[in-house]
Amino acid sequence: MAVKTIIHGAGGRMGQRLIAVGSQDADIQLVGAVDSEHSSHLAKDAGELAGVGTLNLPVSSDYPDDCDAVIDFSVPEATDALVDQCVKRGWPLVFATTGLSDEQEQRIRSAAEVIPIVKAASMSATVNLTMKLSEIAGRTLKNHSSGVDVEIIERHHRFKEDAPSGTALAFGRIIGEAMGVSGETHGRSGRPGQRPRNEIGYHAVRTGDNPGEHTIVFGLLGETIELKVAASNRDCYATGAFTAAKWLEGKPAGLYDMQDVLGLR
Numbered sequence: 281m282a283v284k285t286i287i288h289g290a291g292g293r294m295g296q297r298l299i300a301v302g303s304q305d306a307d308i309q310l311v312g313a314v315d316s317e318h319s320s321h322l323a324k325d326a327g328e329l330a331g332v333g334t335l336n337l338p339v340s341s342d343y344p345d346d347c348d349a350v351i352d353f354s355v356p357e358a359t360d361a362l363v364d365q366c367v368k369r370g371w372p373l374v375f376a377t378t379g380l381s382d383e384q385e386q387r388i389r390s391a392a393e394v395i396p397i398v399k400a401a402s403m404s405a406t407v408n409l410t411m412k413l414s415e416i417a418g419r420t421l422k423n424h425s426s427g428v429d430v431e432i433i434e435r436h437h438r439f440k441e442d443a444p445s446g447t448a449l450a451f452g453r454i455i456g457e458a459m460g461v462s463g464e465t466h467g468r469s470g471r472p473g474q475r476p477r478n479e480i481g482y483h484a485v486r487t488g489d490n491p492g493e494h495t496i497v498f499g500l501l502g503e504t505i506e507l508k509v510a511a512s513n514r515d516c517y518a519t520g521a522f523t524a525a526k527w528l529e530g531k532p533a534g535l536y537d538m539q540d541v542l543g544l545r
C-alpha cells in the first residue's frame with residue numbers, strides 16, 4: 281500500500297521538488313499539497329506548478345481528512361500550527377524546516393511524546409553519512425598532541441533566510457559532543473587574537489543558487505583533514521524525506537532523525 285502523504289510548504293523550492301519526486305514514486309500517494317493561506321499558488325495544480333503535468337492535486341491551505349504522513353519543508357512561522365494539527369490528528373511527521381526557536385524545538389519534543397516524528401536538518405543520505413564520519417574524526421582526533429581546530433563552512437543559495445544552516449549547526453553539535461568542545465564563533469573580523477582551542481568556527485556563505493554544501497575542516501599542526509559534502513540539486517533532500525515517511529509507518533511515538541532512518545546510529 282502506498283504511503284498517503286501530505287506535502288506542507290508545497291509551493292516552495294523544496295515543496296515543488298517533493299511533488300515532482302513523490303509523483304514518480306510508486307510507494308507514495310500524494311494526497312495533499314498544503315501552503316500558506318496567502319500563497320500565490322493556491323488552487324493551482326501542484327503537479328503543473330512542479331512542472332510534472334496535471335496531478336489533480338490543488339495547492340490548498342486546508343488539510344485533507346486523512347493521511348499516513350506529513351512532510352514539512354516550510355517556514356518556522358508555520359511550525360506551531362502544523363505540529364498541533366499533526367498531534368490532533370495523530371499524523372506521523374517528517375519535519376525538515378530549519379531556523380526554529382528554542383520554544384519550537386521544545387514543542388516538537390513534546391509532540392513526539394504523542395506522535396512519531398523524524399526531524400533532521402538535512403534529509404540527505406550523504407550528509408548524514410558525513411555526520412557519522414565527522415563524529416568518528418572528532419573522537420579519533422580529540423586528544424591529538426598538536427590540538428585540532430574545527431571550522432565548518434557552509435554555502436547556500438542567496439534566498440536562504442537562516443544562518444548558519446541547520447545542517448552546519450547539527451555538524452557542530454555532533455563534533456562538539458565527540459570532542460568535548462563547547463564554544464563557538466561565527467565568522468571573524470578585526471583582531472580577535474589567536475584562535476582559542478575550545479571552539480568551533482562557523483562560516484555561512486550565501487551565493488547564487490547553491491542547493492547546499494558543507495565542508496568540515498579539522499586543522500592540526502602539520503596536516504589537515506576536510507570532509508566535504510555537496511548537493512548538485514534538491515532531490516537528495518526530497519528522496520530522503522520520502523524514505524523517512526515510509527520508515528515511519530507503524531513506528532511508535534518518539535523523536536527520530538535520519539541517523540535512525542538510515543541505520544547510522
Ligand SMILES: NC(=O)C1=CN([C@@H]2O[C@H](COP(=O)(O)OP(=O)(O)OC[C@H]3O[C@@H](n4cnc5c(N)ncnc54)[C@H](OP(=O)(O)O)[C@@H]3O)[C@@H](O)[C@H]2O)C=CC1
Nearest residue numbers: 289291292293294315316319354358376377378401402403
Ligand atoms: N532538512 C532538509 O533536508 C532541508 C531543509 N530545508 C529547509 O526547508 C525550509 C524550506 O526551504 P525552501 O523550500 O527553500 O523555502 P521556500 O521559501 O521556497 O518555501 C517555503 C514554503 O513554505 C510556505 N509557507 C509559508 N507559510 C506557510 C504556512 N503558514 N503554511 C504552509 N506553508 C507555508 C511558503 O509559502 P509563501 O511563499 O507563499 O510564503 C513557501 O511555499 C527551510 O527552512 C530550509 O532550510 C531545505 C532543504 C533541505
Ligand SMILES: O=C(O)C1=N[C@H](C(=O)O)C[C@H](O)C1
Nearest residue numbers: 378401402440445446447492
Ligand atoms: O535552505 C536550504 O536550502 C537548506 N537548508 C537546510 C539547512 O539549513 O541545513 C538543509 C540544506 O542544506 C538546504
